[in-house]
Amino acid sequence: xxxxxxxxxxxxxxNMAVPLLLAALGELVSERAGVIxxxxxxxxxxxxxxxxxxxxxxxxxxxxxxxxxxAAAALAAVAAYLTVVxxxxxxxxxxxxxxxxxxxxxxxxxxxxxxxxxxxxVSGLAPLRVPVLADVPVVGAAFFEQTWLGYAAFxxxxxxxxxxxxxxxxxxxxxxGEDPAAAEAEGxxxxxxxxxxVMFCGVLSGLAGAYLAVVYARTFIxxxxxxxGFVALAIVVFGRWMPSGVLAGALLFGLATAIQxxxxxxxxxxxxxxxxxxxxxxxLLILALVSGRAAAPAALGVPRARGGQL
Amino acid sequence: xxxxxxxxxxxxxxAAFAASGxxxxxxxxxxxxxxxxxxxxxxxxxxxxxxxxVKGCPLLLCALGIAVAFRTGVWNIGAEGQFLFGALAAAxxxxxxxxxxxxxxxxxxxxAAAAAGAGSAGVAALLKQHRGVSEVISTIMLNFIALGVVxxxxxxxxxxxxxxxxxxxxxxxxxxxxRLLPPTRLHSGVALALxxxxxxxxxxxxxxxxxxxxxxxxxxxxxxxxxxxxARIRTAALVLSGALAGFAGGVELSAVTYRLxxxxxPGYGFTAIAVALxxxxxxxxxxxxxxFFAVLEAGSxxxxxxxxxxxxxxxxxxxxxxxxxxGLERREWLARGMAQ
Numbered sequence: 001x002x003x004x005x006x007x008x009x010x011x012x013x014x015n016m017a018v019p020l021l022l023a024a025l026g027e028l029v030s031e032r033a034g035v036i037x038x039x040x041x042x043x044x045x046x047x048x049x050x051x052x053x054x055x056x057x058x059x060x061x062x063x064x065x066x067x068x069x070x071a072a073a074a075l076a077a078v079a080a081y082l083t084v085v086x087x088x089x090x091x092x093x094x095x096x097x098x099x100x101x102x103x104x105x106x107x108x109x110x111x112x113x114x115x116x117x118x119x120x121x122v123s124g125l126a127p128l129r130v131p132v133l134a135d136v137p138v139v140g141a142a143f144f145e146q147t148w149l150g151y152a153a154f155x156x157x158x159x160x161x162x163x164x165x166x167x168x169x170x171x172x173x174x175x176x177g178e179d180p181a182a183a184e185a186e187g188x189x190x191x192x193x194x195x196x197x198v199m200f201c202g203v204l205s206g207l208a209g210a211y212l213a214v215v216y217a218r219t220f221i222x223x224x225x226x227x228x229g230f231v232a233l234a235i236v237v238f239g240r241w242m243p244s245g246v247l248a249g250a251l252l253f254g255l256a257t258a259i260q261x262x263x264x265x266x267x268x269x270x271x272x273x274x275x276x277x278x279x280x281x282x283x284l285l286i287l288a289l290v291s292g293r294a295a296a297p298a299a300l301g302v303p304r305a306r307g308g309q310l
Numbered sequence: 311x312x313x314x315x316x317x318x319x320x321x322x323x324x325a326a327f328a329a330s331g332x333x334x335x336x337x338x339x340x341x342x343x344x345x346x347x348x349x350x351x352x353x354x355x356x357x358x359x360x361x362x363x364v365k366g367c368p369l370l371l372c373a374l375g376i377a378v379a380f381r382t383g384v385w386n387i388g389a390e391g392q393f394l395f396g397a398l399a400a401a402x403x404x405x406x407x408x409x410x411x412x413x414x415x416x417x418x419x420x421x422a423a424a425a426a427g428a429g430s431a432g433v434a435a436l437l438k439q440h441r442g443v444s445e446v447i448s449t450i451m452l453n454f455i456a457l458g459v460v461x462x463x464x465x466x467x468x469x470x471x472x473x474x475x476x477x478x479x480x481x482x483x484x485x486x487x488x489r490l491l492p493p494t495r496l497h498s499g500v501a502l503a504l505x506x507x508x509x510x511x512x513x514x515x516x517x518x519x520x521x522x523x524x525x526x527x528x529x530x531x532x533x534x535x536x537x538x539x540x541a542r543i544r545t546a547a548l549v550l551s552g553a554l555a556g557f558a559g560g561v562e563l564s565a566v567t568y569r570l571x572x573x574x575x576p577g578y579g580f581t582a583i584a585v586a587l588x589x590x591x592x593x594x595x596x597x598x599x600x601x602f603f604a605v606l607e608a609g610s611x612x613x614x615x616x617x618x619x620x621x622x623x624x625x626x627x628x629x630x631x632x633x634x635x636x637g638l639e640r641r642e643w644l645a646r647g648m649a650q
Contacts, residue, residue, distance in 0.1 A: 222622070
C-alpha cells in the first residue's frame with residue numbers, strides 16, 4: 001500500500017471518527033449518569049437536517065452548527081423530560097424519538113428542497129491547517145487539517161475525562177449512575193444531574209449531526225445518520241465507559257468504515273462486508289471476553305430511584 | 311398491566327395526527343387531503359386492504375416476539391437482524407428442497423427461518439447469561455452483523471445462478487406460500503401470523519411460562535426469591551422472540567419477495583418495536599397496533615403519490631403516538647427500566 005493511499009485512508013478514517021466520537025462522548029456522560037439514549041440516532045439526524053437547512057438559507061455554516069445543536073437539544077429535552085422526570089422507559093422513548101426524527105426530517109427536507117434529488121451543497125466549515133504538523137507524512141493531514149469541530153471532538157476526550165473523574169459535578173454524575181438512591185441520600189439532585197447529562201448528550205449529538213451535514217457531506221440526505229447513533233452506543237460499550245476507550249473505539253469504527261470506501265483502491269482480496277461487520281463483531285467479542293457487567297454503570301437504564309423505589 | 315384508557319388512546323391519536331398535520335402544513339399541503347389520501351389508499355380498495363395484510367404480517371410477527379421479550383424485561387432491539395437471519399436461512403434452504411413435497415417443504419423453509427432467528431437471539435442470550443452483556447447492545451450489534459452478512463452472501467456465495475443482480479435464487483414455486491387473492495399480494499402467511507398471535511396470547515396469558523415471564527419482567531429480584539429460574543426464563547423469552555422475528559423473515563421471503571436482496575427489510579424489525587409498545591405488549595393490543603401501523607404503511611404509498619407528502623410522514627404519527635401515550639401514562643409498569 002502506497003504512502004498516499006495510506007494517508008488518504010487515515011484521513012477518511014479520522015473524518016469518519018469525528019462524528020462518532022462526538023456522539024459517543026455525549027452518550028458516555030449520559031450513560032455514566034444512568035440514562036441510555038437509543039434516540040441518539042434521531043438526534044444526529046435532526047442535527048444534520050437543521051445544520052444543512054440553516055446553512056443553506058443563511059449561507060453560514062456556523063449558523064447551521066448552532067441550529068443543529070438547538071434541534072438535537074429540543075429532542076433531548078423531550079426525551080429527558082419523559083425518562084428522567086416522568087421515569088418513562090428509556091428504550092421506549094428512544095425508539096419514539098428515532099421515528100419522530102426520521103419522519104420530521106424526511107418530510108421537511110422534501111418540502112423545503114423538493115424531491116428532485118439534485119445534490120444541494122452548502123458551504124461547509126473550512127479546515128484549519130496546523131502549520132508544520134499537517135506536513136508530517138501519513139498522519140499529518142489526517143489529524144492536523146481538521147475543522148474546529150474535529151479539533152473540539154478530540155479536545156473533549158481529556159475534558160470529559162477530567163470532568164468525570166476529577167470534578168465534583170462529574171463525581172455526582174457517576175454517583176447518580178451507580179446508585180441514585182445513595183446519591184440522593186448524600187444530597188445529590190438526581191433529577192437535575194441526569195437532565196444535565198442527557199442534555200449534554202443531546203448537544204453533542206447535534207454537533208455530530210452538524211459535522212455530517214456541513215463538514216462531511218456538505219448536504220443532507222434522508223437517513224444520512226445511517227446507524228451512526230447506534231454505533232455511538234456500541235463505542236461506549238466498546239470503550240468500557242471510559243473516555244480514552246471511547247476515543248479508541250471511535251477511531252477503530254472510523255477506520256473500518258474508511259476501509260470499505262478505500263477498498264477497491266487497496267486491492268484487498270477480502271470482501272468489503274468483512275470490514276462492515278468487523279467493528280460490531282469485535283465489540284461483541286470484547287464484551288464476551290471481558291464480562292460486560294463489570295464496567296457498566298450499575299443503574300444504567302433504571303429510571304429514578306427516589307426514596308429507593310422504582 | 312394496565313391497558314391505556316380509551317381517553318388516553320384518543321388523546322394520543324389526536325395529538326399524533328395534529329402534530330403530523332402541523333408538519334404537513336409546514337410542508338405547504340393540506341393535512342385533510344393528505345390524511346384522506348392515506349386512508350383511502352389503505353382502506354378504499356381491495357388492493358389497499360390486501361396491502362394492509364401484507365405489511366401487517368411481518369409487523370405483527372416481529373412485534374409479538376418483541377412483546378414476549380419486553381414483558382419478560384428482556385430488551386430485544388434485534389428483531390430487524392433476526393428477521394434478516396430468518397430470511398437468509400429460508401433463502402438458503404429453499405432451493406435445495408425441490409425434491410421434497412410442497413407442504414413439508416414449505417414447513418422446513420419456515421422452520422429454518424425460525425431457527426435462524428432463534429439462533430441469532432440465542433447468541434445475545436448466551437452473552438447475557440454468561441458474560442452479563444446487555445442484550446440492548448448485543449442485539450443492536452447483531453442487527454449490523456446481519457446486514458453485513460446478507461450483503462456479502464447475496465453478492466457472493468448465494469447470488470442467483472447466471473443472473474447479474476445481487477439477489478438469491480427464487481424460492482421454488484411449489485414451496486411458496488399461496489397468494490389468496492390474485493392479483494393482490496395477500497398471502498396465506500397472514501393467516502399464520504394471526505394464528506401466531508393467538509398462540510402467543512395463550513402462552514403469555516394462560517400458561518405457567520407466561521406467568522413466570524410476567525413475574526420476571528415485573529420484578530426479577532422478587533421472582534428469583536419466589537423460586538423462578540430467572541435466567542432460564544429470560545433466555546427462553548429472548549430465543550422465542552428471535553424465533554418469531556426469524557419466522558417473519560421466512561414468511562416475507564416465501565410469500566412476498568421470493569428472493570433475498572440487500573434492502574430486503576424496510577425496517578420492519580424496528581417499526582415492530584413501536585407496534586409492540588403501542589399494543590402495550592398485550593397480544594390483542596399488539597394485533598390492533600399492527601393493523602393500525604399496517605394501514606399507515608399501506609396508505610403511505612398512495613399518500614406520497616397523490617398528495618405529494620413523503621411516506622415517511624407516518625413515522626411522525628408513530629413516534630408521536632408513543633411519546634404522548636408514555637407522557638400520559640406517567641409512572642406505570644412500563645416505566646420500569648432495564649432494572650435487573
